[in-house]
Amino acid sequence: MISIIKYIKQLAGSDVRRLISPVILSMVDSLLNSSMYGIMIFAFMGLAAGTFTFDVLKTYSLIMISIFFARLIIHGIGYTQAQCRGPEISKKLRLQIGNHIRSLNLGFFNKNSIGRLNSTLATDISDFETIITHCLCDFVKVVIFTLMSLIISFAIDWRYGLTLGIIVVVAFPLLSLSGKIAARNSKKLRTSSQNVISMIVEYINGIKTFRLYNLTGEGFERLDNSLSVLKKESTHAELTILPYTMSFSTITSFIVPMSLIIGTYLLTQQNMHSTNFLVILLLSISISSTMNSLSSLYPQVRSLTKASENMISILSEEPFSYKKDHADFNSYNLSFNNVSFQYTDKVDVLKNISFSADNSTTTALIGPSGSGKTTIVSLISRFWDVSSGSITIDGEDIRQFAPDALTKHMAVVFQDVYLLNDTVLNNIKVGKASATKDEVIAAAKEAHCHNFITKMENGYDTIIGEGGSTLSGGEKQRISIARALLKDAPIVLLDETTSSLDADNETEIQHAFDRLMKNKTVLVIAHRLGTIINANNILVLDKGEIIESGNHKTLLEKKGWYARMFDEQKKAQEWTVQNNIQLKEKKYE
Numbered sequence: 333m334i335s336i337i338k339y340i341k342q343l344a345g346s347d348v349r350r351l352i353s354p355v356i357l358s359m360v361d362s363l364l365n366s367s368m369y370g371i372m373i374f375a376f377m378g379l380a381a382g383t384f385t386f387d388v389l390k391t392y393s394l395i396m397i398s399i400f401f402a403r404l405i406i407h408g409i410g411y412t413q414a415q416c417r418g419p420e421i422s423k424k425l426r427l428q429i430g431n432h433i434r435s436l437n438l439g440f441f442n443k444n445s446i447g448r449l450n451s452t453l454a455t456d457i458s459d460f461e462t463i464i465t466h467c468l469c470d471f472v473k474v475v476i477f478t479l480m481s482l483i484i485s486f487a488i489d490w491r492y493g494l495t496l497g498i499i500v501v502v503a504f505p506l507l508s509l510s511g512k513i514a515a516r517n518s519k520k521l522r523t524s525s526q527n528v529i530s531m532i533v534e535y536i537n538g539i540k541t542f543r544l545y546n547l548t549g550e551g552f553e554r555l556d557n558s559l560s561v562l563k564k565e566s567t568h569a570e571l572t573i574l575p576y577t578m579s580f581s582t583i584t585s586f587i588v589p590m591s592l593i594i595g596t597y598l599l600t601q602q603n604m605h606s607t608n609f610l611v612i613l614l615l616s617i618s619i620s621s622t623m624n625s626l627s628s629l630y631p632q633v634r635s636l637t638k639a640s641e642n643m644i645s646i647l648s649e650e651p652f653s654y655k656k657d658h659a660d661f662n663s664y665n666l667s668f669n670n671v672s673f674q675y676t677d678k679v680d681v682l683k684n685i686s687f688s689a690d691n692s693t694t695t696a697l698i699g700p701s702g703s704g705k706t707t708i709v710s711l712i713s714r715f716w717d718v719s720s721g722s723i724t725i726d727g728e729d730i731r732q733f734a735p736d737a738l739t740k741h742m743a744v745v746f747q748d749v750y751l752l753n754d755t756v757l758n759n760i761k762v763g764k765a766s767a768t769k770d771e772v773i774a775a776a777k778e779a780h781c782h783n784f785i786t787k788m789e790n791g792y793d794t795i796i797g798e799g800g801s802t803l804s805g806g807e808k809q810r811i812s813i814a815r816a817l818l819k820d821a822p823i824v825l826l827d828e829t830t831s832s833l834d835a836d837n838e839t840e841i842q843h844a845f846d847r848l849m850k851n852k853t854v855l856v857i858a859h860r861l862g863t864i865i866n867a868n869n870i871l872v873l874d875k876g877e878i879i880e881s882g883n884h885k886t887l888l889e890k891k892g893w894y895a896r897m898f899d900e901q902k903k904a905q906e907w908t909v910q911n912n913i914q915l916k917e918k919k920y921e
């Protein structure tokens with residue numbers, strides 16, 4: 333239990349103080365509840381002694397009514413506080429974890445499955461909220477009431493107190509064991525449920541592939557297996573804990589018959605006052621039912637162990653370090669200085685990369701698949717940090733700046749465009765939250781998406797499905813170009829931007845790019861060499877190294893990889909044009 337309190341303290345941070353008040357109110361409520369039994373003893377004693385007059389009855393009734401209303405108010409305040417503060421603390425925690433994840437190196441996502449993150453952000457935090465909102469106060473109430481009942485029972489008769497004490501001492505280790513097992517089971521259960529979530533996410537994302545390869549339904553063994561494991565773990569968790577909780581409940585149920593036996597013995601053999609006998613019976617019924625509720629409450633509280641560890645392990649991931657929250661540059665000259673980079677510890681994905689990309693210039697990155705082009709772009713956005721060497725903007729190492737501060741100066745159009753499940757308007761406004769509708773429309777026109785947007789059911793107010801599922805690849809890409817145009821940032825990073833655009837639109841889109849790239853520091857990844865002929869500098873990458881660099885003319889003169897590829901692409905293009913002409917001629921024959 334102490335470990336759970338430590339976890340709550342660690343996760344709630346300074347807000348843990350806000351939980352003290354509802355916990356104290358629960359304690360007071362429980363103390364007042366126990367005090368009713370004290371008053372009952374006095375009342376019964378007065379009755380037996382014949383001193384129970386109408387005035388005494390009035391006094392006792394007044395006290396009882398006052399305690400009743402005090403309890404009502406205290407319970408109401410404590411309950412309301414817990415109900416309000418629990419969700420507030422967990423909301424803060426959710427935001428804290430979300431913001432923390434945002435500040436991490438993207439390597440974190442290589443190590444952690446979507447299922448794990450999903451389960452932590454949804455289930456683990458919800459469980460934490462349930463514990464701090466409901467279970468914590470209830471648990472405190474039960475413990476205080478049990479302790480007070482023990483004290484009262486000793487006050488009535490030490491032999492009765494001792495009997496009750498022995499039952500509690502025998503029962504509590506069982507409860508403690510059930511808590512330990514619940515904590516252990518919850519580790520396995522949570523891991524299995526994380527696997528199931530990962531599989532479901534994979535299943536939904538890959539539904540097309542699964543359907544094409546008949547992997548849906550029973551055939552999709554991975555999801556099927558993970559569901560079976562979850563079912564097995566859930567059953568195992570219930571069955572392993574059951575003997576302990578049942579034994580605990582059985583022992584606590586013995587309190588009433590044991591009290592009856594010991595009470596009768598004390599009454600008949602030891603001359604105990606009959607009023608005490610009555611109080612013993614009433615008290616035993618209350619302790620028995622209160623302690624019984626612990627059998628489900630305690631394992632529930634202990635199962636928070638794994639959930640807390642999951643959240644703490646995410647929060648203890650080292651975020652990107654930086655010195656400055658803001659980045660102000662006089663120029664946007666970008667420079668790679670002997671940059672090497674590894675995603676994992678072993679393989680150098682980039683080796684000693686050095687180049688400069690100055691203001692108002694375009695630098696093109698080309699090379700075979702896996703040569704490191706996307707990695708270079710990701711390093712500039714500080715998705716990752718270099719393993720050695722440095723990247724500078726205006727002579728300043730980008731590691732000095734918070735990633736958010738850096739990306740404010742960048743407009744990025746990546747290969748895999750992510751669109752929000754929101755209106756078209758808001759999706760474009762991602763580029764500039766303060767943009768007016770007119771500005772959005774102007775950007776959409778420049779990116780050649782205005783026409784298809786206005787043909788949609790609600791125009792700019794049409795909701796795009798999750799991840800842009802209702803749009804074609806080219807449409808998604810044009811919306812992402814509109815975003816970048818709206819942002820109008822001084823550094824432009826383009827990755828495979830023309831790959832999903834249809835041929836008819838490509839020239840027009842190229843104009844939009846020219847507008848986007850004008851007077852900017854541009855880094856563009858391209859596979860079609862025809863689009864980068866005018867680039868100021870072309871870097872040819874192979875296996876993480878720059879094997880050639882220069883402009884189109886000098887690279888052709890070198891007669892190396894670039895010249896060979898350019899020649900091949902030109903021939904392929906001529907061949908396609910030739911084929912198209914022949915096909916058209918055949919059609920009209």
Ligand SMILES: Nc1ncnc2c1ncn2[C@@H]1O[C@H](COP(=O)(O)OP(=O)(O)OP(=O)(O)O)[C@@H](O)[C@H]1O
Binds near residue numbers: 442702708
């Ligand atoms: N998140 C990652 N974790 C580990 N390795 C990665 C990761 N992303 C890329 N790599 C590896 O780094 C190397 C360079 O990848 P990168 O995506 O930069 O190549 P690229 O030139 O952009 O390829 P393409 O033209 O196919 O997009 C590849 O070997 C790739 O497998």
